[in-house]
Amino acid sequence: MCRVDDVKKMILVVEDVAEIRESMSLMLHARGHDVVSALNAEEAIKIAEQRRPAMILTDLDLPTLGFLMRQIRGRGDLKDMRVAIIDVDHPEVSLDYDMTVLSDFDQLDALIQSLP
Numbered sequence: 001m002c003r004v005d006d007v008k009k010m011i012l013v014v015e016d017v018a019e020i021r022e023s024m025s026l027m028l029h030a031r032g033h034d035v036v037s038a039l040n041a042e043e044a045i046k047i048a049e050q051r052r053p054a055m056i057l058t059d060l061d062l063p064t065l066g067f068l069m070r071q072i073r074g075r076g077d078l079k080d081m082r083v084a085i086i087d088v089d090h091p092e093v094s095l096d097y098d099m100t101v102l103s104d105f106d107q108l109d110a111l112i113q114s115l116p
Contacts, residue, residue, distance in 0.1 A: 009112050010034040012053040014044040016062060024057060024086070031109065041068035048078055054115045055082040057108070060101075084111055 011028050015021035016039055025035045036051055038044035041064035044056065056072070058065065072078045085101045086108065102108050 008032050009054040009115055012047055012056045013037040014056060014058040040064045044068055045071050055084060057084050060085050
């Protein structure tokens with residue numbers, strides 16, 4: 001949980017399923033963070049360029065995940081942005097993209113706290 005003396009972060013949640021997107025957003029708000037959300041990769045790129053979130057959080061089943069990662073890594077202004085995936089079913093997933101796969105919310109909390 002985000003403590004009063006911790007710096008709150010802006011997290012961009014990218015999720016095409018409304019219920020999951022809302023659940024992820026509520027969980028992050030409850031932990032004291034600002035949250036913006038996107039339905040797909042195209043919307044996420046626009047928001048990331050405008051709002052500069054500390055991190056993008058999505059799930060492994062996002063249909064546009066590959067496109068999202070190619071766009072982020074291909075843009076000089078976004079290429080260093082942290083992308084994390086919550087996937088409790090497949091925490092060992094290894095992809096060709098530079099991203100962090102998290103298996104639980106304790107890992108998410110630790111990652112967010114480590115962000116600049």
